[in-house]
Amino acid sequence: MEQGKPDVLTQAGREAIDGHLSDRFINLDPAGYLLIKLDQEGGLLIAEHYRNAINAQGLATDPDTGDVLSCRGGDPRLPARVYRGRTAKELGIELTERADDPPISRLDHALYLGRELQKAEACLQQGMPYIQD
Secondary structure, eight states: OOTTSOOOOOHHHHHHHHHHHHTSOOOOOTTOEEEEEEETTTTEEEEEEEOOEEOTTSOEEOTTTOOBOOSSOOSOOOOSEEEEESSHHHHHHIIIIIOSSOSOOOHHHHHHHHHHHHHHHHHHHHTOOOOOO
8 A cells, every 4th residue: 555545445355354354253242233224104213222241251141141142043032122213323323412321332343333223224215124234
């Protein structure tokens, strides 16, 4: 890379960088996790907050039972709280500034959620389905 001038990446280059960064170990947020959904009819972004604990192996566990939470289904859990917003920014502010007990305690989690909320908002605007990464 020339000093002061960044390399221009192709789409494949961007995907390779993101794929590599997605393979790293991620410390889970002890404040819990959020599932992002769309309400197309109501024009809303929805974030369901689920509480968890983190065990000695770094795995998310049910805070009541201590059972490891599965990423591949299992018994349905009820969200601790549901947040709604009309835009990614509005919902992001709900999650970080207006919540009595913010559901996010790690900066990397906040950055991830910001990216996901932007993608969800774009899907909402275009009437497309949204799938959370």
